[in-house]
Amino acid sequence: MNKIQLFDTELHYEMADRTHHHHIVCTDCKAIEDLKIDSEKDLLDEVCSDTRYKISTHSLTFYGVCPACK
Template identity: 50%
Template sequence: MEEITALLKQKGLKVTPQRLAILNFLMNTKEHPTAETIYKKLVSDFPTMSLATVYKTLEVLKETGLIQELNVGEGSFRYDAKTSPHPHLVCISCGKVEDMDENMFKDLLQEVQKYTDYKLVEQRLYFYGYCPACQKKMNN
């Protein structure tokens, strides 16, 4: 928690129990949860916290670069504390979102820039398919 407190202070943010809890949750999960999922996981520990507080906190954390917002084509966004550019795998059956090794495509930005007139500043890469668990269900 000291590391998270230091991160918030470094970004000039007020350290609140809710911000600590939300950032801690995101930094310690491999899931890419929605705001609603985060709220449901934390509300028992923070009964006075509202869903609106979660949304506002996520927006502040996103604006300061502490988390990234993912749009994988669902009705709501997902959130990830791993902010370095990296591709994601998305299961079109269960909705699971997983990180891929960023080294797989480390030269992709430079390669695309070679073939376009764009000055590229970021990349977001999503692959869609069926996770191993859903494949197994489909084959049974």
């Protein structure tokens, strides 16, 4: 199971056997969508280069208002 922190007191769980992806969350209705970022490797390469860290894992969650709530 993967745990995703949505808001200060809310968590979302999903099966860990899925391919790596990120999330976008509506701050109004709290809808959660999977998000695949095509340029993710470039971002990871830049972070590794800038920080000299060896990244073992990461997660990104974007927050905004979905089209249905606009």
